[in-house]
Amino acid sequence: MRIQYAQPEPLIMAVADRLKTIEQIQPPVWASFVKTGVHKERPPAQEDWWFIRSAAILRKVAMQGPIGTSKLRVHFGGRKNRGHKPDAFRRGSGSVIRNALQQLEAAGLVKQVETHGHKGRVVTPQGESLLDSCVIEVNKQ
Numbered sequence: 001m002r003i004q005y006a007q008p009e010p011l012i013m014a015v016a017d018r019l020k021t022i023e024q025i026q027p028p029v030w031a032s033f034v035k036t037g038v039h040k041e042r043p044p045a046q047e048d049w050w051f052i053r054s055a056a057i058l059r060k061v062a063m064q065g066p067i068g069t070s071k072l073r074v075h076f077g078g079r080k081n082r083g084h085k086p087d088a089f090r091r092g093s094g095s096v097i098r099n100a101l102q103q104l105e106a107a108g109l110v111k112q113v114e115t116h117g118h119k120g121r122v123v124t125p126q127g128e129s130l131l132d133s134c135v136i137e138v139n140k141q
Contacts, residue, residue, distance in 0.1 A: 006135040008059065014134040015055035016048065024107040025054055028099060037092040039080040054100040058109060058123070061101075062131055066113050066120025072097045 019025045027050035035043050036053070046052065053076075060075060061067055076092030101121055104110045109127035113120065123131070 006138045010138045010141070011131075011134055012052060012055045012059060014138050015058060015131065016051040018130060018134060019051045019054055019058075020048070022107050025051065025103045027051075031096075034096065035093065036096055037077055037090060039078040039090040039092075041081075050100070053096065054104060057097060057100050058104055058127060058131070061104075061110055061121050062123040062127065065110075065122035066115060066118060068120045069094055069098050069101065072101075 031050050033043055035041075036049075056076075057072060060072060064071070070091075073091040073094050076097065077090055078092070079087040080090040081087055101110065104127070105112070105121070108124055109130065110121045111124050113122050
């Protein structure tokens with residue numbers, strides 16, 4: 001896999017553009033007004049944030065798989081502003097991550113596995129080829 005040879009942000013944007021063409025990956029009805037975690041104050045401002053988050057999840061699964069929802073929640077979490085009290089870490093939204101993983105699984109880009117008693121998701125060969133083609137596209141620019 002060539003994913004280590006590309007900058008994360010351009011790769012995620014290229015993968016998000018590709019995910020927009022896959023019919024199984026669509027933002028849910030509630031995606032327009034939901035926050036991505038309790039540490040956020042407002043919903044995302046970008047129109048296509050669902051595809052960007054799905055692309056970031058696909059990249060993270062490819063790099064660290066098998067990985068589950070709880071570890072992805074930690075990765076997409078952040079600091080919560082608690083007023084006068086010190087900031088505290090809060091995990092990201094599990095529903096957003098879970099729905100994105102389920103859509104990626106329905107599209108055939110990731111699959112569930114169990115290795116040595118640990119369950120999680122890994123990238124399928126179809127997902128690897130999508131990521132590799134995006135890496136090549138990003139590195140040409």
